[in-house]
Amino acid sequence: MSSNKILNLCKLLNNVSLRKNEPIVSCIFSRNISTTTRKFDLMEFFDDQKNWGANDVKVGRAWKKDEMRLKSNVDLHKLWYVLLKERNMLLTMEQEANEQVQLFPSPERLDKVEESMENLEAVIRERNKAYHELETGETGERPGKHVTSRLGLRYYYKMSEHVVPKHMNTKWQQKYQFYKYDRDVEAFLLKYNEKLYLTKKRKQRRDFNHVIGLLKRFPGMDMEALKQQYPDVDIEKAKHSRKCRGHFEP
Amino acid sequence: MRISNIFLSRIGKWSKRYSNLPDRYIQRAMEQVYWRNPKGIQYKPNAVVQKKKFNFGVQRPWSGQFKNENGPRDVPAKVFLEPIKEWSFFRGDRVEILVGKDKGKQGFVKQIFEERNWVIVEGLNCELKQIGQSKQRQFDGVWIQEEQPLLVTNEIALVDPSDLTSTSIEWRFTEEGERVRVSTRTGRIIPMPASNDETVDYKSKAVYKEQPKDTTSDAVTEVTYEPKLCTFEMDIMDKMGIKEDRIPLKTYWY
Numbered sequence: 001m002s003s004n005k006i007l008n009l010c011k012l013l014n015n016v017s018l019r020k021n022e023p024i025v026s027c028i029f030s031r032n033i034s035t036t037t038r039k040f041d042l043m044e045f046f047d048d049q050k051n052w053g054a055n056d057v058k059v060g061r062a063w064k065k066d067e068m069r070l071k072s073n074v075d076l077h078k079l080w081y082v083l084l085k086e087r088n089m090l091l092t093m094e095q096e097a098n099e100q101v102q103l104f105p106s107p108e109r110l111d112k113v114e115e116s117m118e119n120l121e122a123v124i125r126e127r128n129k130a131y132h133e134l135e136t137g138e139t140g141e142r143p144g145k146h147v148t149s150r151l152g153l154r155y156y157y158k159m160s161e162h163v164v165p166k167h168m169n170t171k172w173q174q175k176y177q178f179y180k181y182d183r184d185v186e187a188f189l190l191k192y193n194e195k196l197y198l199t200k201k202r203k204q205r206r207d208f209n210h211v212i213g214l215l216k217r218f219p220g221m222d223m224e225a226l227k228q229q230y231p232d233v234d235i236e237k238a239k240h241s242r243k244c245r246g247h248f249e250p
Numbered sequence: 251m252r253i254s255n256i257f258l259s260r261i262g263k264w265s266k267r268y269s270n271l272p273d274r275y276i277q278r279a280m281e282q283v284y285w286r287n288p289k290g291i292q293y294k295p296n297a298v299v300q301k302k303k304f305n306f307g308v309q310r311p312w313s314g315q316f317k318n319e320n321g322p323r324d325v326p327a328k329v330f331l332e333p334i335k336e337w338s339f340f341r342g343d344r345v346e347i348l349v350g351k352d353k354g355k356q357g358f359v360k361q362i363f364e365e366r367n368w369v370i371v372e373g374l375n376c377e378l379k380q381i382g383q384s385k386q387r388q389f390d391g392v393w394i395q396e397e398q399p400l401l402v403t404n405e406i407a408l409v410d411p412s413d414l415t416s417t418s419i420e421w422r423f424t425e426e427g428e429r430v431r432v433s434t435r436t437g438r439i440i441p442m443p444a445s446n447d448e449t450v451d452y453k454s455k456a457v458y459k460e461q462p463k464d465t466t467s468d469a470v471t472e473v474t475y476e477p478k479l480c481t482f483e484m485d486i487m488d489k490m491g492i493k494e495d496r497i498p499l500k501t502y503w504y
Contacts, residue, residue, distance in 0.1 A: 048462075058451060060464040062272060072474040073485040086463075108275035115274055128481045135479075143503055151293065159503050166504045210330075218332045218403075225333040 044085070045092040057106045063116040068123040080120055087113045148179035152189045204232060211238045216246075261311055262364020264337055270449035271312060279312035280304075282322065306365040308399060331367055332403045338419055338431055339369050339402050342443030344409040346416035347400065350375055356409055360397070368399035375400055412438045 051057045068076060090110045097104035125141075132140030144158040157176075162169060179185070211233045214221065227235060238244065266276060285299040305326035309316040320326070339345065343359045357371040376395040383391030400406050407416035410433040417433040419440060424430055431440040444454065452458040460466065478485060487494060 058461050060458075060461060061270075063465075063470075067470050070471070070473045070475055072476065073482050074489055075474050076482075077486050107279075108271050111272045111275040111278065115272055124482045128483075131479065131481045140481075155295075161501045161503055163499065163501060165502045172504075213330050214332065217330050221332055222335055225335040228335065229333040 045089055046096075047089060047093050051105060053102065054105045055103070057109065059106065059109055059112065062112040063119055065119045065123055068120055069126075073124075073127075076120055076124060080117070083113050083117050083120070087117070150177050150179060150182075150185070152179055152185045152192075207233050208238060209243075211235060212241050212244050215239060215244050260306075260365050262337065262362070264340065264362045265310075265364045267446075268341060268361075268449055269310065269312070270451050276312045280316070282317070282320070284322065306363070308361075308363065308368075308370070329366070331365075332401075334367060334403065336421060337362075337364060337402075338421070339406070339408070340443055340446040341448065342445030343440075344411075344414075345369070345371060345406045346409055347371060347374055347406055348416070349400075349405045352376075356414070363399060366399070367402050369402055369406065370397045370399050371406065373397065408433075408440055410436055410438055411440060412436055 047057075063079070068079075071079070087110065090113060094104045094107065094110070129139050129141065132138055142158060142160075144156055146154055147157045148154055162172065166172065207230050211226065211230055214226065215235075215238060223235065261276065266273075282301040283298060284301075287294060287297040301320065301322065303326050304311070304316075304320050305324065306329075307316075307319060309319055339359055339362065341359055341362060344356055345359055346356050347353055352374045355374055357374040359369045360372040361370040363369070375398045377398050378393055379396045380391045380393050383389060408419050408431070409415065410417040412433075413436065417435045419431045420434050421429055422432045424439075431442075432438070433440060447454050480488070
């Protein structure tokens with residue numbers, strides 16, 4: 001029995017070795033060979049040894065959206081994994097540096113990679129949106145709507161996909177309860193809106209007083225620039241303020 | 251607008267130009283978050299308690315010294331900043347100093363602090379400073395000269411390149427539609443200095459030395475996109491030979 005098994009295994013291995021040189025027919029498209037050095041070991045999670053303990057590592061900038069719009073989907077797909085590997089490497093290096101109480105050189109590299117990844121996702125979303133709008137007249141994005149919560153506050157509700165319809169989903173109904181008339185909520189909203197109103201008023205008064213302070217300190221200031229910076233402040237009124245005048249009798 | 255973006259908007263474009271750092275990093279390096287609302291259904295879902303008022307001095311907002319100057323309990327003094335319509339002093343500009351012991355001297359702008367209307371002029375308006383003195387070690391310390399910042403509104407003036415005297419300027423358009431600074435006295439254009447484009451990584455974009463992980467400019471500008479009537483996922487599946495013919499269940503979106 002066992003000798004039979006070994007024989008089968010040998011046959012299988014022979015088959016494999018025979019087929020090795022034959023071209024792959026079943027696959028229509030053969031992917032381009034990756035040009036990055038493949039090490040297939042855990043050291044791929046670490047930076048080049050030259051950069052260990054360096055003061056800074058010089059790198060270029062992040063990919064821009066306009067540059068990514070020139071690239072095919074396949075290229076973007078590959079680029080995503082290049083960026084993902086780089087981000088993994090950087091996060092590993094950061095963690096290692098923290099553990100060893102050492103300096104992580106050029107931490108802005110992480111932001112550059114993440115910015116590129118965000119831009120890449122935005123470009124792909126743009127392409128998918130264009131396709132969906134052309135074919136179905138909808139964006140194909142995750143739907144959502146502005147709703148009022150039980151506390152009477154407006155927020156954007158992101159919808160999600162469910163297997164059962166709404167009226168059967170009691171768990172969802174318990175979790176997501178939207179606004180319906182409630183005396184206590186109305187009382188809360190009255191106070192909440194008052195708070196918002198007072199914050200706004202305080203900001204206006206603060207700005208007004210700041211403009212008075214500016215007018216007092218810089219009488220020859222560029223008024224247009226002041227108007228540009230504080231569009232809500234009545235500058236003529238501020239000029240007539242008692243606090244704006246110097247220490248003299250008019 | 252998020253609170254953190256409000257800080258970032260205060261750091262001027264020209265202040266951070268030389269450092270060549272992404273905005274995202276500057277924001278991350280600068281923010282001091284003390285508490286964040288936990289995830290889940292909350293009355294205020296994204297509430298964050300963090301430092302909002304900073305003292306902008308000569309330290310760069312992303313540096314450790316800035317963090318030391320702006321500790322959690324430090325309350326910055328109120329600063330009255332004269333509003334300026336447009337920033338007109340750039341790195342490498344020849345300027346004349348109008349106040350102080352170096353009054354009348356000309357020098358070149360070295361650093362810009364837009365959030366305080368300041369510039370530092372190279373080698374001028376210095377103050378002597380004693381550092382490292384210690385009674386314990388019986389060491390008097392070292393005296394160094396440190397450049398002090400100058401206000402752009404009334405403490406410096408740009409220099410007209412035609413007669414090398416100070417002048418007020420005006421922003422105007424050339425025939426080609428380019429915005430330039432023009433001397434109001436002689437009408438001569440004050441050119442933008444070359445060192446304005448300089449960053450900590452390169453003198454100018456043309457002489458940038460490519461680093462091992464950089465994508466070459468040829469590879470970046472190469473157009474490989476061809477429009478196709480399919481989504482990204484459909485295209486990738488097609489290219490990789492993945493066939494998907496399962497019919498998904500009926501689902502409900504709400």
